[in-house]
Amino acid sequence: MGVTLDTLDTVVLCWLPDVMVSMGLFQPDTDIFDRRDVLREDYQPEEIVGRDEELQQYISALQPVINGDQPANIFLYGKAGVGKTACTRYLLSELKTDAADYGIDLTTVRTNCEDLSTSYQVAIQLINKFRDPSDQLKPTGYPRRQVNEWLWEELDAIGGTIIIVFDEVDHIDDDSILYQIPRARANGNLEQSKVGIIGISNDFKFRESLSSKVQSSLCEKEVQFPAYNANELRDILRTRADIAFYDGVIPHEVIAKCAAFGAKDAGDARQSLDLLMEAGDVAVEQDADQVCEEHVDEARALLEQSRIIDGVAGLTQQGHLVLYALLMLYEEGETPVRARDVQNRYEIVCKRAATEPLVPRRMRDHLGELAMLGIATRIERNKGESGGRYYEYSLDTNPDLLLEALAETVDMVGVTDAIQTRLDGEI
Template identity: 45%
Template sequence: MGMFQRERQVFANAEPLDDSYEPEDIRERDKELKKYQRALQPIIDNRPTSNIFLYGKTGTGKTVATKFMLSHLENDAAEYDDIDFSTVWVRCENLTSSYQVAIALVNELRENQGGDRISTTGYSQQRVFDILYEELNALGGTVVIVLDEIDNIGHSDDILYGLPRARSNGYVDDVRPVIVGISNDFQFRDNLSPKVKDTLAEKEILFPPYDANQLRSILEPRADKAFHDGVLNRDVVPLCAAFAAQDSGSARQAIRLLREAGELAQSADSNTITEEHVRDAQDELEKNQLYEGMQELTTQGHAVLCALAYYQSLNKVPVRSRDLYEQYVKICDRLDADSVSERRVRDHLSDMNMLGLITVYEQNEGLAAGRYHEYELDIPLQAVLEVLLSTTRFEELANIIQSTADNHHQSGISRY
C-alpha cells in the first residue's frame, strides 16, 4: 500500500467546493442581478452603456455574478447580427498604478488575438495608453473591460479617466469601451480625483454580506453534489453558514469551512461529517484567514500595517493614530507611493480591526487632550512580516523592521 490512496468515503465530487467553481445559477442575489441586467441591457439595445462599479467585501458574489452575467450577455448578443461584443478581464491584485493596468490590458487583448506581449517597462504612460487604444480599435464594437480589485491602483486613477473619454477625444473610432470595476473597498470612489468621478458616470451595485439563511441556501446544492449520500450530519451545513455569517458574511468562507470539515473527516477515516469536524475546521481556517486577510489588503492597507509593525518592533505600542500616520507617510515616501489622508488611514485601521488583525483602544484624557485612539497588532509581529516579505514592494521594509525587532530584543536582553 502506498502513502497516498484514492478514497471515496466522503467526497463524491469536490469541484463544487472549489474557489474556481462557477454555479449554474446565482443564489440570494436576485436584486443585485436585476440591477446588473438593467445596467448591461443597453449593449443588447446597441446604444451607449454606462460604466458599472460593484462594491462589497470579499466573498459576497461580485466576481461570480459578473462572470455569470457576462456569459449570458455574450450568448444573447450572438443572436443579433448588429451587435459586436467582447470582454477583456484583468485582475488588479498586484497592479498598483494605471500604467500597470494599461500594460496588463494590452497584453490580455494581444494574447486573445494571438499578438505579442509588450514589456512591463520601457514605455511612457501615454505610449502605453496609445497602444491600448490601437488594440481596442482593432477589436471594435462594444468592449466590456473588467477590472477586478480595481481599488489596488489607489490614487493612480488615470486609466479611469482616459478609457471613458477615449471615444469623445478621438482616440478610438468604432469601439465603445465600458468599464466594469469590482472593488472590495466601499470608499474607493470617494478617493478618486474629481475629474475621474465626473467622467466615470457609472452605475453602482452594492453586494452586502450574506446572512446565515442565505449562506445555507448557497451551501446546500453544493453539498448535495460534493458529498456521498448520508455523509453529512443534518447540523453541518447550518453550522458552517452560521460561523461564516457571524464572521464576515462571506460565501467563500462558508464553502471553505464545509470543504475543510470534509477533509478532516476523511483524514480521520470517518464516514460522516459532524459538528465536531466543523468546529475543528473553523479553528484551522481562522489561522489561515488572518494571513489571507493581510494578503488581500491594498497597497495602502499594507503601508498602514507596515507602519504599525514598525512601532510593534520597537515595543512602542499601543501607538496613537497621529504618530502612526507620520510613520505611514514616511513609508509611502520610501515606496514612491501616494499617501492618503489621516482620516482614510483610520478607515484602513478600522477594516484591520474588523479582520481581527489589530486591537483599538479609545482613550479619554478629559478636556485637555480629549478622545483619541491607540493601536497595536493583535497577531504576532512575525506573521505580519511573513506577509510583507511575500509582497515584493514591501520586502525591503519588512527586512528593516525585522532587523529593528531583532536589535531591540537583543538590547533588551543585554539590560537584564
C-alpha cells in the same frame, strides 16, 4: 548464500509492482467528496443564490449592450466574498450568449489590478491581453502617450462592443485610465468599438478617492453588495454541498454551523465555503463516514491559524510594528483605541526596533490594512459636534497565534509585562 545489493534490487523491483497494484499509496476518496472543486473560488455555479436584487440591478445596468448602445460604466462594491465577481462572471456569460443571438459582437476582458498600481501598468497589461504572445510589450520603457495610442489601436481592431472588467480596481493609485477609457469614443480615440468598464472594489471608500470627473463616468451605474446573512449563506452552502459531497455526508447542522461562522465573521461566502471544504478534508483524514460539527471546529482552528500566518507574512516590517503596537495595547486592556494612541505606542516600538516611524497618516494606512485583512477591527465613532467622527481599533484575532507569527518582531522589540504574562501562560 548471502543476498547481494544487486539481488536485493531485483527482489524489490519484482515485489513492488504487485504491492502497488493492490495497495496504492494514493487512492480516490469514495466516502466524503464527490466533486471537491465545486467548493473552490474559481467554480462558477449554474445559478446565483442570495443575490436576486443585486442581479436585477446589474442586469438593468447591462441592458444597453443588448440594445446595441454604448455600454454603461458600472461600479460594484462590497466586502470580499459577497458575490461581486461571481455575479459578474455569471452575467457576462449570459450576456455573451444573448448578444450572439441578437447579432451583437461582444468581447469581454478581465484584468485583476491587485499587482498594478498605475494606469500605465494597467494599459500595458490590457494591450498584452489583446496581442499575440510573440508581440508582448515590456512592463516599462515606453512614452505614456504611445502606450495610450497602442491601447486605442488594439481596442478599435477588436471592434463591436467591449466590456473591460477591472477587478480590485482600488489598487490603482492614479485614476487617469478610468477616465480615459469611458471617454475614448467621445474624444475621437475610438471609431470602431464601444467600450464600457466594470470596476469591482472591496473598499467602500474607494469611490470617494476618485476625482469628480471619474466618479461621473466610472460610477455611472452602481451596485452595492451587502454582506450575506446566515440564511443566505445556508442556501449557498447547501447548493454547493449537494454537488460537492456524496449523499448523506453533510447533515443540516454542519451547514448551519459553517453559515453561522461566516455570517458572524463578515458575511463572507468564500470564508464559509472554505470552512466547509476544510471540514470535509478533516473528515477524510480521520476516515469518517460523515462530516460532523467537531470537524467544523477543527477546520476553523486550522483556517484561522493559516489566515493569520499568511496575513502577517504579507505585511511589511512597518506593518508588523503597527500590529505589535496594537497587540500590546490589547493585552493591556487599552482597546478599542484611537489611531493617535496607537501612534504613540508604535513610535516607542519603532525606537526599540531602531526603525524610523512613519507619519500618522501612513501609520493609519497600515491600521486600515489590518482591518481589511480581518486581523483588526475598525469601529467608527460619532461624538457629534463636540467630539466629531473618528475610528477606534482593536484586535479581531487570536493573540497567541499573532505572537507566534510575529516572533521575529517580538525578539527585536522586546515584551511588555502583559505580553510576557501571555507568553508565560503558553509554556
